[in-house]
Amino acid sequence: MDDFAGTSVMIRLILRRDKLYMPFFIIFMVLFVVFVAATFANLYSDEALRMGFYLQMQNNPTVVSLLGSLLDPSIGALTAWRVGFPASLIIGLISVFLMVRHTRSEERKGRLELINSAQVGRQAALSAALITTFGVNLIIAVLIGLGLIAQGLDAYSSLVLGLSLAAFGCLFAAITGVAVQLTESSGDARYLMVGLLVGFFVVRVFGWDDGDYAWVSWLTPYGWVHHIGPFAGNEIWIFSIFLAFIAGSTALAYWLSSLRDLGAGIITQRPGPARASKNLRSPLALAWRLHRGMLFFWIIIFVLMGSMLGFTAQTVTDMIIANPQFVHLILQLGGKTGLIDSYFSMMLAFLGEVFAFYAILASLKLQSQESHKYSEMVLTSSVSRSQWAVSNLIFAVLAPALVLIIFALSIGLSYGLINNTLSDVTIRILGAALMYLPAIWLFTGITMCLFGLIPRLASLSWAILAMIVVIDLLGEFFDINKWILNISPFTQVPKLLAGNAVDWPIFLVLTVAVMLILIGLFGYQRRDING
Amino acid sequence: MAVIEIKNLTKYYGKVKALNKVDLTVNEGEVYGFIGPNGAGKSTTLRVLLGLLRKTDGDVRLMGKDPWHDAVQLHRDLAYVPGEVNLWPNLTGGEVIDLIGRLRGGFSNERRGELLNLFKLDPTKKCGAYSTGNKQKVALIAALVSDVDLYIFDEPTLGLDPLMEGVFRKEVKKLKKNGKTVLLSSHILSEVEALCNRVSIIREGEIIETGTFEELRHLTRTSITVDTTQPLTGLEELSGVHNLTQGGTHAHFSVDAEKIGYVLKYLTQFGIKSLLSAPPTLEELFMRYYSDEYASMSEE
Numbered sequence: 001m002d003d004f005a006g007t008s009v010m011i012r013l014i015l016r017r018d019k020l021y022m023p024f025f026i027i028f029m030v031l032f033v034v035f036v037a038a039t040f041a042n043l044y045s046d047e048a049l050r051m052g053f054y055l056q057m058q059n060n061p062t063v064v065s066l067l068g069s070l071l072d073p074s075i076g077a078l079t080a081w082r083v084g085f086p087a088s089l090i091i092g093l094i095s096v097f098l099m100v101r102h103t104r105s106e107e108r109k110g111r112l113e114l115i116n117s118a119q120v121g122r123q124a125a126l127s128a129a130l131i132t133t134f135g136v137n138l139i140i141a142v143l144i145g146l147g148l149i150a151q152g153l154d155a156y157s158s159l160v161l162g163l164s165l166a167a168f169g170c171l172f173a174a175i176t177g178v179a180v181q182l183t184e185s186s187g188d189a190r191y192l193m194v195g196l197l198v199g200f201f202v203v204r205v206f207g208w209d210d211g212d213y214a215w216v217s218w219l220t221p222y223g224w225v226h227h228i229g230p231f232a233g234n235e236i237w238i239f240s241i242f243l244a245f246i247a248g249s250t251a252l253a254y255w256l257s258s259l260r261d262l263g264a265g266i267i268t269q270r271p272g273p274a275r276a277s278k279n280l281r282s283p284l285a286l287a288w289r290l291h292r293g294m295l296f297f298w299i300i301i302f303v304l305m306g307s308m309l310g311f312t313a314q315t316v317t318d319m320i321i322a323n324p325q326f327v328h329l330i331l332q333l334g335g336k337t338g339l340i341d342s343y344f345s346m347m348l349a350f351l352g353e354v355f356a357f358y359a360i361l362a363s364l365k366l367q368s369q370e371s372h373k374y375s376e377m378v379l380t381s382s383v384s385r386s387q388w389a390v391s392n393l394i395f396a397v398l399a400p401a402l403v404l405i406i407f408a409l410s411i412g413l414s415y416g417l418i419n420n421t422l423s424d425v426t427i428r429i430l431g432a433a434l435m436y437l438p439a440i441w442l443f444t445g446i447t448m449c450l451f452g453l454i455p456r457l458a459s460l461s462w463a464i465l466a467m468i469v470v471i472d473l474l475g476e477f478f479d480i481n482k483w484i485l486n487i488s489p490f491t492q493v494p495k496l497l498a499g500n501a502v503d504w505p506i507f508l509v510l511t512v513a514v515m516l517i518l519i520g521l522f523g524y525q526r527r528d529i530n531g
Numbered sequence: 532m533a534v535i536e537i538k539n540l541t542k543y544y545g546k547v548k549a550l551n552k553v554d555l556t557v558n559e560g561e562v563y564g565f566i567g568p569n570g571a572g573k574s575t576t577l578r579v580l581l582g583l584l585r586k587t588d589g590d591v592r593l594m595g596k597d598p599w600h601d602a603v604q605l606h607r608d609l610a611y612v613p614g615e616v617n618l619w620p621n622l623t624g625g626e627v628i629d630l631i632g633r634l635r636g637g638f639s640n641e642r643r644g645e646l647l648n649l650f651k652l653d654p655t656k657k658c659g660a661y662s663t664g665n666k667q668k669v670a671l672i673a674a675l676v677s678d679v680d681l682y683i684f685d686e687p688t689l690g691l692d693p694l695m696e697g698v699f700r701k702e703v704k705k706l707k708k709n710g711k712t713v714l715l716s717s718h719i720l721s722e723v724e725a726l727c728n729r730v731s732i733i734r735e736g737e738i739i740e741t742g743t744f745e746e747l748r749h750l751t752r753t754s755i756t757v758d759t760t761q762p763l764t765g766l767e768e769l770s771g772v773h774n775l776t777q778g779g780t781h782a783h784f785s786v787d788a789e790k791i792g793y794v795l796k797y798l799t800q801f802g803i804k805s806l807l808s809a810p811p812t813l814e815e816l817f818m819r820y821y822s823d824e825y826a827s828m829s830e831e
Binding site for chain 1 (some may be wrong): 578584604606617618653655
């Protein structure tokens with residue numbers, strides 16, 4: 001038991017360090033779910049209205065393929081259906097973040113060495129991280145349950161909904177426990193886990209509920225969350241699948257952790273080159289070196305996603321056309337072309353914020369390089385501040401655009417290859433995708449502006465994106481106040497595939513984005529370099 | 532010619548005053564020591580000098596130019612090792628040395644190989660895997676590999692073992708021989724004593740002493756150990772004598788520079804058997820300025 005000595009002290013350390021993060025995550029998750037439920041309760045309190053919504057969504061394969069099938073027209077079941085995928089993804093990301101932060105990051109920064117030299121066992125850090133992350137998940141589950149009960153929903157089902165999300169989060173916490181044993185760097189562990197979160201989503205869409213391969217949905221935890229069906233069956237036996245995998249991953253994590261040295265990974269790092277390549281001689285070359293790993297990762301993920309979604313779109317539309325019930329829907333949308341367009345349009349709307357996520361991630365490299373004092377080495381050689389900042393900004397601006405274009409092309413190609421409509425569809429999707437760029441760049445601008453003026457608040461751009469995500473999610477299905485919707489830059493994106501025309505608001509967004517970037521650059525020239 | 536000229540430099544961080552009217556002049560070809568405890572303002576001064584921080588007030592000239600406005604141009608002619616070396620974890624040490632060297636305008640490969648050898652650094656390791664000392668070596672090599680006019684080191688031997696400290700000292704002496712200017716900030720006094728012509732001492736953002744070691748020694752006390760044939764008396768009443776420990780015919784004390792002659796004359800009347808006098812070390816100098824305890828001790 002000596003291996004676990006000091007776990008309780010470590011738990012207290014984690015709680016102290018995360019006294020802001022954890023409450024923020026918990027409140028965000030709970031408010032998100034409860035808010036969706038409240039909106040359903042307000043806007044669809046009438047049963048007939050709800051039934052209409054239910055039928056409309058249930059009969060739309062586009063919606064079903066992305067969010068899963070609707071199991072029941074009750075307020076609770078609609079809420080569970082609507083939040084199932086996004087809430088799983090977010091709680092998964094939170095769990096990955098917390099786990100890596102308190103295990104591999106600590107080890108990488110050498111702090112764990114200090115701690116382990118005291119009366120703290122080798123498994124204490126892993127245990128403390130698992131316990132606190134599981135704890136956060138369970139608190140979220142209970143609070144979601146209570147929040148839904150408070151709105152008059154069935155108590156048992158409310159808790160099942162909360163717990164289904166917590167089970168997903170705990171599973172990813174446990175798998176992260178394994179991942180951090182494998183890699184030496186915390187960044188690699190994070191990539192591995194986000195890749196897994198996306199991979200499982202791709203599998204989920206492939207095994208969509210009304211498709212030919214519905215059984216595939218059992219191979220992904222997103223599918224399990226869906227199949228539990230809170231307020232519509234409450235198949236709580238599925239929790240045992242979760243429990244088995246959580247227990248298995250946890251055991252594997254402990255076993256791997258007991259095998260390796262402190263600071264080492266199971267996958268050992270090979271020595272690198274003794275000399276820099278000839279090209280590594282400018283701030284731009286350095287920026288490319290620092291951004292390329294992340295860029296390749298995103299490209300691979302979105303090529304995969306794009307081709308899978310393009311392929312699924314084919315089966316979705318085939319199914320609609322084969323069914324005479326949907327004739328009116330086809331006509332309404334303008335034939336097969338209209339149908340496929342509306343599918344892709346919705347998908348773009350669905351994923352637009354993900355590219356903004358990347359834009360922030362890439363922009364924050366500026367901030368992290370400064371706070372880690374890497375930039376100081378460059379700025380004290382003959383590189384000007386603006387050269388250095390612009391070198392990095394190029395990637396924060398162009399990389400998300402590149403990934404978006406590649407994503408659109410993969411959709412177009414994989415759909416077009418099957419249908420022999422290659423050029424036509426591809427060009428239309430690409431055009432529609434490009435309309436998202438100003439909204440995506442707005443987040444590059446926000447981050448750059450904060451970095452240039454108040455660098456310690458640069459991460460605030462995450463909170464702004466989180467707020468926009470909530471607004472967009474609500475706007476997607478509910479008739480909320482137009483004024484609120486207009487706050488989101490994504491509202492201003494003309495949905496070309498849905499027949500919107502390009503209008504002035506998107507140019508306004510573009511102008512603001514450019515202005516913010518320039519303000520940031522200007523501020524950065526004039527302030528102290530932190531260190 | 533003055534390479535570095537700082538006059539009345541004041542720097543505020545928000546409302547906190549980090550530097551208060553700092554003066555510092557470093558001449559060409561000089562190895563200059565900048566001494567002070569942690570948090571005294573050494574790094575802040577250096578960072579203003581490098582154009583990383585904006586001065587609040589005062590006049591700062593580096594090779595005749597303004598380090599804030601002409602930073603890029605000035606950086607071509609200087610090499611800097613920061614106080615806390617942090618390097619990109621996914622680049623190897625060899626890559627960082629090449630990158631920084633190239634950004635500063637090129638270097639000789641022969642010199643690079645020589646330094647790698649001297650400092651015994653494995654350049655194929657990723658920076659994330661280096662120990663503190665090895666990261667320090669990477670930064671030192673990246674700086675020493677460049678042939679520039681001015682070298683600025685901020686606590687350069689932090690984390691180095693004594694052997695490597697010796698290598699660093701040798702390299703600085705070589706720079707001095709070649710007529711380079713070096714500004715060395717440190718709190719390791721033996722290092723400064725071994726390398727520097729002149730020093731400035733900074734405390735709580737203010738320069739409290741500047742000069743050569745000889746000049747500074749004047750300001751302090753010589754320690755004396757003496758054995759006599761007759762029991763010593765009355766020493767405690769002599770002015771200029773401090774920290775006296777005494778037992779019969781043996782005494783140990785320190786004495787103010789200007790009172791040495793007077794005290795020696797007094798001692799001869801007891802018949803001196805042996806007398807040991809030691810010049811003040813920089814440590815004592817340092818303690819005198821920094822330690823409140825020491826101050827109160829000597830007042831007794």
